[in-house]
Amino acid sequence: MVYHVKRMVAAVCLLALGAAFAVLSRLSREMRLELGGWRDGLTFSLGVWPKGPRAAFQFRTGVVHFLGRTPCEEHVRILFKSLDGALLPLTGLISPDTTFVQHRGVLHGPIAEGLAVARGLTIVQSYLLPRFMLRRSFKRLPEAGLSRLLEKAVLFLTLPFLMVAYSCR
Amino acid sequence: MPMKSSQTPFVPQYYEFHCPVKILSGLKALSNLPYELSLLGASRPLLVSDRGVVDAGLLAKVQASFQGTEAACGAVFDGTPPDSSVEIVDEVASVYRERGCDAVVAVGGGSCIDTAKCALMVLAEGVSDLKPLQGAERMTMARPPFVVVPTTAGTGSEVTGVAVVKDVTAHAKMAFMSFRLLPDVAILDPEMTLTMPPRITAATGIDALTHAIEAWYSLQKNPVSDAFSAAAIRLIMANLVTCVESGGDPQARLAMANAALLAGIAFSNSMVGVIHAVAHALGGVCGVPHGVANAILLPWGMEHNLGKAAASLAELAPLLGASGAATAEDQARNAIQTVRNLTARLHDCCGLPITLEQAGVARDRLESVARATIDDGSVTFNPEEVGYRDALAILEKAWG
Numbered sequence: 001m002v003y004h005v006k007r008m009v010a011a012v013c014l015l016a017l018g019a020a021f022a023v024l025s026r027l028s029r030e031m032r033l034e035l036g037g038w039r040d041g042l043t044f045s046l047g048v049w050p051k052g053p054r055a056a057f058q059f060r061t062g063v064v065h066f067l068g069r070t071p072c073e074e075h076v077r078i079l080f081k082s083l084d085g086a087l088l089p090l091t092g093l094i095s096p097d098t099t100f101v102q103h104r105g106v107l108h109g110p111i112a113e114g115l116a117v118a119r120g121l122t123i124v125q126s127y128l129l130p131r132f133m134l135r136r137s138f139k140r141l142p143e144a145g146l147s148r149l150l151e152k153a154v155l156f157l158t159l160p161f162l163m164v165a166y167s168c169r
Numbered sequence: 170m171p172m173k174s175s176q177t178p179f180v181p182q183y184y185e186f187h188c189p190v191k192i193l194s195g196l197k198a199l200s201n202l203p204y205e206l207s208l209l210g211a212s213r214p215l216l217v218s219d220r221g222v223v224d225a226g227l228l229a230k231v232q233a234s235f236q237g238t239e240a241a242c243g244a245v246f247d248g249t250p251p252d253s254s255v256e257i258v259d260e261v262a263s264v265y266r267e268r269g270c271d272a273v274v275a276v277g278g279g280s281c282i283d284t285a286k287c288a289l290m291v292l293a294e295g296v297s298d299l300k301p302l303q304g305a306e307r308m309t310m311a312r313p314p315f316v317v318v319p320t321t322a323g324t325g326s327e328v329t330g331v332a333v334v335k336d337v338t339a340h341a342k343m344a345f346m347s348f349r350l351l352p353d354v355a356i357l358d359p360e361m362t363l364t365m366p367p368r369i370t371a372a373t374g375i376d377a378l379t380h381a382i383e384a385w386y387s388l389q390k391n392p393v394s395d396a397f398s399a400a401a402i403r404l405i406m407a408n409l410v411t412c413v414e415s416g417g418d419p420q421a422r423l424a425m426a427n428a429a430l431l432a433g434i435a436f437s438n439s440m441v442g443v444i445h446a447v448a449h450a451l452g453g454v455c456g457v458p459h460g461v462a463n464a465i466l467l468p469w470g471m472e473h474n475l476g477k478a479a480a481s482l483a484e485l486a487p488l489l490g491a492s493g494a495a496t497a498e499d500q501a502r503n504a505i506q507t508v509r510n511l512t513a514r515l516h517d518c519c520g521l522p523i524t525l526e527q528a529g530v531a532r533d534r535l536e537s538v539a540r541a542t543i544d545d546g547s548v549t550f551n552p553e554e555v556g557y558r559d560a561l562a563i564l565e566k567a568w569g
Contacts, residue, residue: 077304097388098388100549101388101549102183102184103185104183106304106306107304107305111303111304111544111545114304116544139477
């Protein structure tokens with residue numbers, strides 16, 4: 001029972017993360033700056049070993065597309081070693097960087113592109129989580145400002161609808 | 170975040186440590202190579218080396234160790250370049266197959282060892298393309314027996330599960346990490362490093378010191394890696410200058426070989442940080458030798474981490490032989506000054522560059538280096554954030 005609840009929480013978190021990544025790739029100045037260095041067509045996924053929840057993405061024509069659970073031949077894969085380990089970053093208790101520091105996940109694929117994906121995930125986390133949580137898990141807090149506040153407001157207004165839409169994939 | 174205190178060892182929330190490598194260290198350690206191969210069920214090893222090692226007569230010493238035993242050299246590959254590539258790896262694997270070898274013995278520095286590791290991957294996985302194996306723990310098959318005889322004292326590659334080679338067509342470096350890449354045996358024989366020139370001795374020695382220091386304050390540090398780091402730092406501070414000034418001292422050479430190995434075990438289990446990230450980028454963009462880059466960057470990288478890792482840096486002071494101070498930050502600054510004094514002394518002894526300008530780096534390349542730095546995996550494990558501006562600031566300070 002507990003396992004199934006955890007699995008469901010992880011799946012919902014991945015859905016939120018996926019929808020937020022897609023929205024922020026259009027909305028956030030910081031994210032667009034990061035994506036400026038990405039190669040077109042890059043596919044990547046996050047998943048729980050061995051057959052846990054997963055989420056796949058593709059960077060195409062300047063934005064990140066959330067592919068949901070659709071199987072794909074990804075260039076970069078971040079694989080969490082256990083469900084418990086996955087829940088730590090997925091619920092924002094640790095940052096994507098700390099995921100690797102604490103051996104909670106492994107990276108398959110080119111390191112430079114894996115790092116770019118991790119930086120993208122860090123930006124997503126910085127929008128989704130409240131500042132007191134970021135203070136605990138981030139090396140440096142993101143700059144606060146009116147434009148960021150507005151971007152956050154748009155993200156949180158659209159996120160529930162997008163999550164419903166993406167959950168059908 | 171993990172608990173920190175100057176009195177109690179640092180224990181992180183979670184850590185992993187792995188080092189199954191058998192270590193043979195001491196005078197005539199090399200003579201036990203055939204016996205170790207027999208324990209691994211092998212008798213026809215492929216020797217992977219380079220021309221420099223052959224010309225220095227070091228490969229001949231390895232071959233001589235087979236005399237009077239059932240083992241014989243299966244084949245020799247001595248064409249490893251300083252910056253190895255996928256094509257070289259394929260050549261090594263082909264030689265292994267064609268000559269019916271049953272083990273690989275790497276004799277040389279980091280490039281030879283990494284080439285051997287990648288060839289073992291090709292052989293074990295039966296693949297012709299290494300690209301899909303990039304990243305962590307992609308190797309699934311058991312590999313042939315693997316012994317390493319380092320001829321430098323710096324990389325620590327004889328005890329790490331990491332290999333890096335160039336993909337010439339993609340103009341990119343490919344990195345592979347797997348516990349299956351850890352050698353079965355590492356042989357530290359002082360005779361193998363006696364002929365190393367002073368400047369290379371200094372650069373590789375500082376590389377080992379950088380491994381130990383970065384592992385000491387890395388985010389992935391743990392009590393086991395700390396023990397290895399501390400031992401390595403003490404050995405380096407006591408022996409590096411001796412090795413540079415009197416290269417023929419076998420005891421000092423053996424101590425440095427051990428220090429490099431200990432630092433290798435430390436950093437392969439707690440990783441390195443911003444200094445290595447910038448050094449890798451300097452190597453890629455400007456061709457600065459890795460040890461030279463580390464020598465220049467080490468004090469600046471330590472300083473960059475003063476805010477987040479002052480306590481750990483302060484604990485380094487007694488290991489480095491620096492004086493104590495009233496506050497952790499002052500003591501950390503003393504540790505950094507001791508490192509500066511060491512690199513300045515090495516500069517005087519053998520001309521080891523201590524600024525990027527001295528290393529021939531053009532100032533207008535610093536931005537490209539900073540951009541490459543943030544794509545290096547080592548930044549993840551650095552206590553302080555490392556963005557483009559941080560990397561550029563370090564580079565500008567280190568320039569001159």
